[in-house]
Amino acid sequence: MIIDISCYPTKLVDLAWRHDGEPFTGERLIKMMDGPYYVNGKPRRIDKAFIQPPQGNTIYTHGYGDLTGKAAIRDYMSYTVEMVRQYPDRFLGCFVYNPRYGTQNGAEEIERHAKEYGFKMVQLQANMHAYRPDRALDWLRPAMKKCADLGLIVKVHTGDGPYSIPTEFYPIIREFPSVNFILGHFGVQTGGVYVFEPFQMAMDAPNVYAESGWCLQSRIVEFAKELPKHKLLFGTDTPPNEPGMWLRLLEVLCHEPPQGLNLDEDTLEDYFGNNIARMIGIEPTPPPRTMEDAQARLKDSYASFQPA
Amino acid sequence: MIIDTHLHPTNLVDEAWRHTGTPFNGERMLKLMDGPYMINGKPRRIDMGFIQPPPGNTGYRDGNRMGREGIRDYMAYIAELCQKYPDRFIGNFNYNPRWGPENGAAELEFHVKEYGFKMLKLHANMHGYRPDRALDWLRPAMKKCAELGVVVLIHTGDGPYTIPTMFYPIIREFPMVNFIIGHFGIQTGGNYSFESFWMAMDTPNVYCESGWCFQSRIVEFAKELPKNKIVFGTDSPPNEPGMWLRELEVLCHEPPHGLGLSEDDLEGYLGNNIAKLVGIEPTPPPRTMDEAKARLTDTYAGLRRNEGQVVPA
Numbered sequence: 191m192i193i194d195i196s197c198y199p200t201k202l203v204d205l206a207w208r209h210d211g212e213p214f215t216g217e218r219l220i221k222m223m224d225g226p227y228y229v230n231g232k233p234r235r236i237d238k239a240f241i242q243p244p245q246g247n248t249i250y251t252h253g254y255g256d257l258t259g260k261a262a263i264r265d266y267m268s269y270t271v272e273m274v275r276q277y278p279d280r281f282l283g284c285f286v287y288n289p290r291y292g293t294q295n296g297a298e299e300i301e302r303h304a305k306e307y308g309f310k311m312v313q314l315q316a317n318m319h320a321y322r323p324d325r326a327l328d329w330l331r332p333a334m335k336k337c338a339d340l341g342l343i344v345k346v347h348t349g350d351g352p353y354s355i356p357t358e359f360y361p362i363i364r365e366f367p368s369v370n371f372i373l374g375h376f377g378v379q380t381g382g383v384y385v386f387e388p389f390q391m392a393m394d395a396p397n398v399y400a401e402s403g404w405c406l407q408s409r410i411v412e413f414a415k416e417l418p419k420h421k422l423l424f425g426t427d428t429p430p431n432e433p434g435m436w437l438r439l440l441e442v443l444c445h446e447p448p449q450g451l452n453l454d455e456d457t458l459e460d461y462f463g464n465n466i467a468r469m470i471g472i473e474p475t476p477p478p479r480t481m482e483d484a485q486a487r488l489k490d491s492y493a494s495f496q497p498a
Numbered sequence: 499m500i501i502d503t504h505l506h507p508t509n510l511v512d513e514a515w516r517h518t519g520t521p522f523n524g525e526r527m528l529k530l531m532d533g534p535y536m537i538n539g540k541p542r543r544i545d546m547g548f549i550q551p552p553p554g555n556t557g558y559r560d561g562n563r564m565g566r567e568g569i570r571d572y573m574a575y576i577a578e579l580c581q582k583y584p585d586r587f588i589g590n591f592n593y594n595p596r597w598g599p600e601n602g603a604a605e606l607e608f609h610v611k612e613y614g615f616k617m618l619k620l621h622a623n624m625h626g627y628r629p630d631r632a633l634d635w636l637r638p639a640m641k642k643c644a645e646l647g648v649v650v651l652i653h654t655g656d657g658p659y660t661i662p663t664m665f666y667p668i669i670r671e672f673p674m675v676n677f678i679i680g681h682f683g684i685q686t687g688g689n690y691s692f693e694s695f696w697m698a699m700d701t702p703n704v705y706c707e708s709g710w711c712f713q714s715r716i717v718e719f720a721k722e723l724p725k726n727k728i729v730f731g732t733d734s735p736p737n738e739p740g741m742w743l744r745e746l747e748v749l750c751h752e753p754p755h756g757l758g759l760s761e762d763d764l765e766g767y768l769g770n771n772i773a774k775l776v777g778i779e780p781t782p783p784p785r786t787m788d789e790a791k792a793r794l795t796d797t798y799a800g801l802r803r804n805e806g807q808v809v810p811a
Contacts, residue, residue, distance in 0.1 A: 383686060
């Protein structure tokens with residue numbers, strides 16, 4: 191099973207990043223997820239994706255609505271909610287938590303999105319929302335308590351200063367050991383390269399995981415060799431990225447050293463989606479063993495497979 | 499034609515980076531280059547590659563010979579492979595001024611004239627010098643590059659000495675030499691992709707190597723850069739070509755991931771741009787599956803050469 195933990199379908203192009211072209215809607219994302227992508231010689235699709243609004247659209251912007259508090263939050267989350275309801279077999283909701291709309295408001299909206307729409311993840315973007323995660327702990331605690339109560343995973347944008355350097359999140363990570371934290375795009379972004387931090391944090395802290403996308407190709411083979419197998423999760427940041435390149439990043443781990451580490455296909459499947467599936471209570475699937483198996487799964491994640 | 503500007507076959511694992519496994523020798527490199535890799539639905543191979551020793555093996559270590567003999571020792575395996583596989587490998591001379599700037603310049607000339615080398619590599623971090631200030635260490639080699647028409651590939655992407663703009667003084671002093679900003683200003687130690695982009699935009703003799711560039715930035719940069727300014731390079735090993743071919747192939751998709759790039763322009767990025775810079779005859783992209791398959795074993799299959807341009811036979 192392949193699950194992409196970072197996708198941004200939208201009907202409004204990200205106001206911060208201004209990607210080219212028409213808005214990358216949910217339907218375009220599903221077409222892209224369908225591929226097929228060839229992995230170890232077999233055609234595959236991205237079975238499911240965690241979706242969230244583009245980060246640049248989750249803060250107050252004059253001319254884009256004058257809503258406040260919970261209404262503003264519901265507004266920037268609305269298209270994601272619509273997509274999750276329209277395509278429940280393909281999309282899983284990820285709630286973007288912006289404490290600037292009120293920390294209690296955000297916590298309550300997390301609960302509502304989890305209970306009403308089955309959201310299973312919360313994203314923190316301290317750079318876009320402008321706060322120091324190591325000091326503005328009072329802004330984070332209400333949401334983190336809710337994540338602990340509801341068993342939600344927290345994905346953290348990391349990779350650029352001033353507020354998204356991975357270790358800046360250690361205070362909140364340590365205060366909430368019952369919450370699982372995913373370090374987004376392995377500490378790499380256009381603003382910086384902090385790959386060694388997520389690696390060491392995931393090695394040391396039981397509740398820290400690393401997302402594969404953006405990781406430097408020649409480093410991930412070294413990190414994957416050392417990390418516990420359940421600590422690496424497939425995520426692409428699509429759009430603006432696209433899945434093919436990042437599937438290849440992990441597929442190559444099945445090659446021999448130095449580019450790969452002779453990874454077995456079962457562990458590759460864990461990285462692709464089974465690890466995150468187990469974390470959120472979705473039935474994982476073994477990798478397709480035959481071409482027929484793979485082809486059947488292009489339409490049905492559980493085809494030719496009887497869930498336990 | 500696909501040419502990888504950045505390969506490191508070796509018979510000794512990089513002493514600095516210590517990659518896992520047995521040495522990634524020339525024969526393993528050829529197998530990796532042969533692929534095939536699917537690009538826009540057609541199977542492709544890496545036709546040629548510029549090869550150089552792993553940078554970690556080009557500095558002095560106790561027991562090495564010194565001066566020109568030391569340089570020949572660290573370049574020996576590359577020279578051997580270029581002679582053994584002249585249709586696939588093109589030599590890239592790794593210039594370490596600490597073995598003597600004049601020695602390096604003389605050895606560059608030797609490697610160009612004896613083995614047909616066409617590129618020189620600078621690695622200021624590995625060799626420990628500030629490229630914006632140690633100009634006297636660089637000038638002898640740069641003069642030789644100007645004289646012999648050798649392209650210079652610069653390791654960039656990490657401090658303290660390989661931030662792209664630190665090379666502006668030497669780039670400006672030698673406008674007749676073409677400089678490639680290695681791995682688009684990105685390394686494990688940092689990201690300077692915007693610097694690389696602007697340098698290539700502003701300066702006629704600056705080009706960018708595609709590998710390591712962030713996928714969601716290269717589509718923006720490619721849209722603005724002149725089409726001749728991107729060259730394909732992977733840094734294999736430790737990287738591998740498939741992921742970085744995919745990065746450029748996606749530019750043929752529609753926005754936001756791609757920019758609707760034509761197959762001819764893609765072929766420019768993949769190899770024809772660097773081919774033109776070093777005097778290799780470029781080739782059009784394969785138009786059919788049969789053409790593509792024939793080119794898996796012969797770069798010029800089905801094409802007429804030596805008539806000023808390569809055209810379908």
